Amino acid sequence: MVAERFSRQSILPELGPEGQRRLGVARVLVVGCGALGSHTAAALLRAGVHRLILLDRDILELHNLHRVALFTEADVGRPKAEALADRLCQIDGEVEISAYVAHFGPSQAEDLVPAVDLVVDGLDNMETRYLLNDACLKHGVPWIYTAVLGTTGLMMPIVPGNGPCLRCLFPSPPPPGTLPTCATHGILGPVPKALGALQASLAIRLLTAGEVPIGKLFQFDLWRVEFRELVVPRRDDCPSCVRGEYAFLREGSRTVTLCGDAIHILPRTSESVDLEELARRLAGLGKVRRGSGVLFFDVDGVSFTVFPDGRAIIKGVKDPTRAQALYDQFISR
Ligand SMILES: [Zn+2]
Helix, strand or coil: HHHHHHHHHCCCCCHHHHHHHHHHEEEEEEEEECHHHHHHHHHHHHHHHCEEEEEECCCCCCHHHHHCCCCCCCHCCHHHHHHHHHHHHHCCCEEEEEEEEEECCHHHHHHHHHCCCCECCCCCCCCHHHHHHHHHHCCCEEEEEEEEEEEEEEEEEEEEEEEECCHHHHCCCCCCCCCCCCCHHHHHHHHHHHHHHHHHCCCCHHHHHHCCCCCCEHHHHCCCCCCEECCCCCCCCCCCCCCCCCHCCCCCEEEECCCCCCEEEECCCCCCHHHHHHHHCCCCCCCEECCCCCCEEEEEEEEEEEEECHHHHHHCCCCCHHHHHHHHHHCCC
C-alpha cells in the first residue's frame, strides 16, 4: 500500500525507490505551525516524510484563515500545533507525530534539534530564527530559512559546515518591533502556500539527494511574478558558523515581539498554572473566558491569552517592558 501511495513520485529519476525510502525514515522538525509551517508540513507528509515534530506556541485566530488551507473555522481558538497534528493524521494514518504547544527557547532547541535530520522554518519573527540558526549549527543539522511578507517570500538553505548561515546574511537581529510584519504590512493569501511548497521541495532534495544550492538567497514576488537569486558569501568572522559562539542559545529575554502586534511573555519558573484558579482570581478584574486549553483575559483594552505552562500572549501593548509589567501584575504571583 505504501509503495502504491507514492508510486507517482518514486518513479521520478530524482528520487527513485531509494529516495522514497529515505523520506520514510527521515525525521523533520517544523518550528512554527501557522500558514508557512502547516503548508510545509503537509507537503512533506504527503511526499512520504512520516516522522514529524511540530512546535508552535500560539492558538489559531480567525485572521489566520485567509492564508491556510488545512485549518477551518472549527479550529479557531485551538493550539495550532495540535490542530495541525490532528489534520495530518487524517491525511496519512502512518504518520508519527509529536506536537508541542510551547515557545521555541534555548532548552527546546537543545532538546529537539539534535533529534532530527532537518528543520523547516514556519516562524513569524527573526529573533527566534537566530536561536534556530545557532542550534542547527551547533548540532550539525541543516535548516531552510524561509520567510513571507506582503506578496513576497525569501528562502535560503543553510547546511552546517558548508556555506553561509543566517548571520552571514543578516549579521545582527534588528531591534524588536522594527521589522515590517504580516500585521503591519499584510500578507497575500497564497504566498505562504507557495513558499511552503518551495521549502518542502528543497527539504525533499536535501533528505534524498543530500545536497541543495548553497550560498544563495532566493527571492520570490508572486504578485509581480518575479524571481531573483542573490549570492550570499560566508563571512570570515561570522560569530555563529565560523567562531561557533552560539550566543542565542544562552537564555535570553523573556519577551518576544510577534508578528501580529502581540508580545509573548515567558514565565519565570517552569511550574504549570492552574487556569481554573487563575480564572477565579481574575474574574472581578476584567472579562475572563476559557478556550481550548487556554484562558483569555481582557482588561483596559489589553488582552491576554494564558497557556497552562505559564506563557502568555499579550495584545494591545506595544512596549515589551509594559507587557512584562502587566504580566507580572495579573498573571504571575
Ligand atoms: Zn555564518
